[in-house]
Amino acid sequence: MNKIWPSLEEAIADIKDGAMIAIPGFFACGVPRALLQELIKKGTKNLTLACGCGPLLGAADELKALTLNGQIKKVIDSYGLFRSASKGMQDPFEQAVRAGKIELEVFPMGTMAEKYRAGGAGIPAFYTPTGVGSVVEESIVTNIEANRKPKETRMINGQKYILEYALKPDYAFIHAHTGDKEGNLRYAKTAKNFNHVMATAARITIAEVENLVEAGELDGDCVHTPGVYVHRMVKVPRPKFAITID
Amino acid sequence: MSPKVKFEGLPREMIALRVSREIKEGSYVNLGIGIPTLVSNWIEGIDVCLQSEIGMLKTGPLADGDNVDQDLINASCQAVTALPGSAYFDISESFGMIRGGHIDVAVMGALQVNVSGDYAGWSNPSRGLFVGNIGGSMDLCAGARKLFIAMEHITKDGDYKIVKELSYPATAVGKVNMLFTDLAVIEITPKGMVLKEVVAGLTPKDIQSVTEPKLIIDPKCKEMEL
Numbered sequence: 001m002n003k004i005w006p007s008l009e010e011a012i013a014d015i016k017d018g019a020m021i022a023i024p025g026f027f028a029c030g031v032p033r034a035l036l037q038e039l040i041k042k043g044t045k046n047l048t049l050a051c052g053c054g055p056l057l058g059a060a061d062e063l064k065a066l067t068l069n070g071q072i073k074k075v076i077d078s079y080g081l082f083r084s085a086s087k088g089m090q091d092p093f094e095q096a097v098r099a100g101k102i103e104l105e106v107f108p109m110g111t112m113a114e115k116y117r118a119g120g121a122g123i124p125a126f127y128t129p130t131g132v133g134s135v136v137e138e139s140i141v142t143n144i145e146a147n148r149k150p151k152e153t154r155m156i157n158g159q160k161y162i163l164e165y166a167l168k169p170d171y172a173f174i175h176a177h178t179g180d181k182e183g184n185l186r187y188a189k190t191a192k193n194f195n196h197v198m199a200t201a202a203r204i205t206i207a208e209v210e211n212l213v214e215a216g217e218l219d220g221d222c223v224h225t226p227g228v229y230v231h232r233m234v235k236v237p238r239p240k241f242a243i244t245i246d
Numbered sequence: 247m248s249p250k251v252k253f254e255g256l257p258r259e260m261i262a263l264r265v266s267r268e269i270k271e272g273s274y275v276n277l278g279i280g281i282p283t284l285v286s287n288w289i290e291g292i293d294v295c296l297q298s299e300i301g302m303l304k305t306g307p308l309a310d311g312d313n314v315d316q317d318l319i320n321a322s323c324q325a326v327t328a329l330p331g332s333a334y335f336d337i338s339e340s341f342g343m344i345r346g347g348h349i350d351v352a353v354m355g356a357l358q359v360n361v362s363g364d365y366a367g368w369s370n371p372s373r374g375l376f377v378g379n380i381g382g383s384m385d386l387c388a389g390a391r392k393l394f395i396a397m398e399h400i401t402k403d404g405d406y407k408i409v410k411e412l413s414y415p416a417t418a419v420g421k422v423n424m425l426f427t428d429l430a431v432i433e434i435t436p437k438g439m440v441l442k443e444v445v446a447g448l449t450p451k452d453i454q455s456v457t458e459p460k461l462i463i464d465p466k467c468k469e470m471e472l
Contacts, residue, residue, distance in 0.1 A: 026300045026301075026319070026321070026323075026337075027319070027323040028316070028319070028323065029300065029316065029317060029318075029319045029323075030317070052337060053300075053337075053381065053382075054379075058323070078379070078380050078381050078382070079379040079380070079381045080377070080379070081375070081377070081378065081379055083379065085370070085372075085373045088373070097375070097377070098374075098375065104377045105377075106377045106378065106379075106380055107380070108380045108381075108382070108383075108384040108385050109299065109337075109341065109380065109381050109382040109385060110341030110344060110345055110382060110384075110385030110388075111385070113337040113338040113340070113341045114338060114341065116338070117338040128345065128388075129345065129388040129389070130345060130384045130385045130388040130389075131384045131388075132388070132418075132419070133364070133416055133418060133419030133420070134368075134384060134415065134416045134417060134418065134419075135415055135416075136380070136384060141376070141377055141380075142376075142377065143375065143376055143377045145376075177317070188317035188318075189302075189315070189317045189318045189328075189334050190298070190300045190301055190302055190317060190318055190319055190320075190334060191316075191317040192301055192334060192335070192336050192337075193300050193301055193336065193337050194336075194337050195336070196336040196337075196338075197336060197337060197338050224336070240316070241316040243314065243316055243319055243323065243324070243325050244323065245323045
């Protein structure tokens with residue numbers, strides 16, 4: 001099955017206003033930056049960006065452009081704000097969150113990971129001990145007060161657990177080290193992070209790959225994400241990241 | 247609430263050194279941002295495996311120069327190195343091993359700790375936002391077998407950080423086992439906070455004067471050895 005698309009532009013052409021897109025990456029590591037830049041060019045609006053651990057802080061230039069273009073409706077993340085409060089005050093994204101123009105919905109990181117894992121594996125919801133006793137137990141944690149829906153809890157074997165729901169984004173943008181023509185992907189070191197679970201959870205998974213190889217050149221024992229989860233692939237140059245966040 | 251006095255305490259590196267002494271050979275350990283990260287400087291030569299929630303076991307020392315690899319960072323977004331026997335895995339595997347009780351010790355920073363072992367760290371209300379950066383902290387509290395807090399004993403403004411009741415949003419309730427500060431080592435037990443060690447030059451009475459809840463002085467309370 002050939003899943004190679006000729007350009008990023010064509011690979012994202014069908015994304016419509018209002019879509020939810022999963023953005024992997026752990027701060028600056030493993031972020032699909034070329035796809036984000038293409039999304040900025042395309043100008044799609046009203047987007048929900050479903051993240052895991054601050055990929056948009058790692059891709060700060062792209063976050064700024066998406067914010068200033070008015071493309072973002074909502075971000076879901078465990079770590080969506082700049083660490084430094086004073087830097088945050090200067091940041092257009094945080095300003096938009098403070099003004100209620102962009103919604104920021106927050107979950108613990110392990111809950112984010114499990115939301116995608118469950119979404120990709122046909123599990124609609126799950127009970128987790130994470131967050132018991134905190135505001136995470138009481139309601140959805142969001143800057144938009146009207147959206148703070150209460151959460152359900154349940155005692156199991158004498159311990160309290162929170163019910164959290166699976167997340168199934170419309171698209172996932174993936175950054176992989178290597179992909180073969182069957183769509184099998186392999187990630188580099190800690191750049192794997194949220195890439196695999198997000199690829200499994202989305203309806204349409206679009207991968208930017210640094211190396212594109214023939215079927216058979218990527219050893220089946222070394223595949224991290226099997227091709228069934230990957231719908232479109234585009235070869236991109238190896239990006240350059242600054243390994244810092246503020 | 248503020249204590250009336252302020253004492254010269256240990257530098258952050260020395261708090262980290264004291265924490266490292268409490269980590270046993272053969273432990274799987276996760277270090278949070280801040281003072282906890284510095285613990286990694288003191289465990290060379292001990293057979294301890296650092297887990298990084300980004301998806302790595304046996305996280306090596308910080309990388310510099312030609313060793314920097316943009317595909318290899320720790321959970322504090324610092325370039326790191328691998329060691330012989332390092333392993334990488336995806337994020338759901340990483341948090342599965344955290345929630346599943348496979349990590350022996352988590353060391354975290356904190357804004358406040360109370361007498362019941364509750365702690366606050368993910369959101370500082372002075373920022374004026376209901377939302378904040380939770381990251382992996384709540385998962386580590388839920389799943390690690392032991393939770394150590396490493397922090398300054400009082401705030402820069404001189405307010406209590408060891409309090410009767412949290413005034414900041416909780417990260418976890420009833421999970422803190424040990425508290426390491428620039429002034430003291432305190433164990434949190436069902437009976438309350440037990441003062442185990444005091445930094446050289448200070449007395450248990452001094453520590454009580456900068457600690458809001460009433461401390462139980464361990465009969466074997468001693469000077470902190472570094």
